[in-house]
Amino acid sequence: MIGDALFRNRREAGRRLAEALAHLGGEDPLVLALPRGGVPVGFEVATALAAPLDVLLVRKIGMPGHEELAIGAVVEGADPQLVLNEALIEFARLPPGYVEEAQERQLxxxxxxxxxxxxxxxxxxxxxxxxxxxxxxxATGATVKAALRGIRLGRPRRLVLAVPLAPQDTLEALAGECDEIACLASPEPFHAVGLHYEDFGQTGDAEVVRLLRQARAARPGSRAAGAPLAADARRT
Structure with a gap:
């Protein structure tokens, strides 16, 4: 850790973030958290706003031979969306059918x-x-940008990005992708996200399942959340 941490843990960051989003409570918002680390933050936001909580799953499509370089992403939803970096695709000269096959794998x-x-x-x-x-x-905002673009294609009435911290230049780059940004801190210089938390331990699948189940059980009309954890989650 460097300097003073800004947040004790993700749950505390989520409670503070919820205060900055209190003005949205009357709009019956939907909270979508990026797993896994975003789920404890989103849980606190959803609880404070009496809002439903869901995960937003985004899978990168990498360039052949350079998988870390994203040429696009698949963003889930009721109608999953494919978001492409057209400039990179033109440069890459991809083999026929590459994007379609990658999309199917990621879906x-x-x-x-x-x-x-x-x-x-x-x-x-x-x-x-x-x-x-x-x-x-x-940090860089690449995954979040794809997520916002995918959600925008689903035609929400209002789209808000909410994070405890991010670099100022990244926030500026994302400003055109949503209607509002709530960010509590933009430390300078900006180091890795985890260095600004006292506790940034890995969020396991079992915790994600537990928090989503707890949030779902609080929704009026939802089925009781009493089923056992999936086997994969129990192993984490």
Whole structure:
């Protein structure tokens, strides 16, 4: 850790973030958290705003031979969206069918993860909703940008990005992707997100499942959340 930490842990960061989002409480918002670290933050936001909580699953499509370089991403939802970096795709000269095959693989992985986290619960629709996308912090913003673009295609009424901390230049780059940004801190110089938390331990799948189940049980009209954890989650 360097200097003084800004947040004790993700739950405390989420409670503070919820205070900055209190003005949205009357809009019946939907909170979408990026797993895994964004879920404890999003849980606190959703609890404070009496809002439903869901995960937002995003899978990168990498360039052949350079998988760390994203040429696009698949963003889940009631109608999954493919977000592409057209400039990179033109430069890459991809083999025929590459994007389509990669999309199918990532959609299968998204489905696997949704079954792990939410069982048979479908993704909550965003059409006409105020949607708050939550993560535990942003560095480069590439994944969040894809997530916001994918959600925007689902036609929410209002799209809000909410994070405890992010670099100022990254926030400026993301400003055009949403209607509002709530960010508690932009430390300078900006180091790795985890260095600004006292406790930034890994969020396990079992914790994600537990928090989503707890949030789901609090929703009026939802099925009782009493089913056992998925086997994969129990092993974490």
């Amino acid at each position: 299968a992985e998204i489905e696997r993860r949704r079954r792990l986290y939410q069982g048979t619960e479908p993704a909550l629709p965003v059409l006409g909703r105020t949607v708050i996308v939550v993560d535990d912090g942003i």
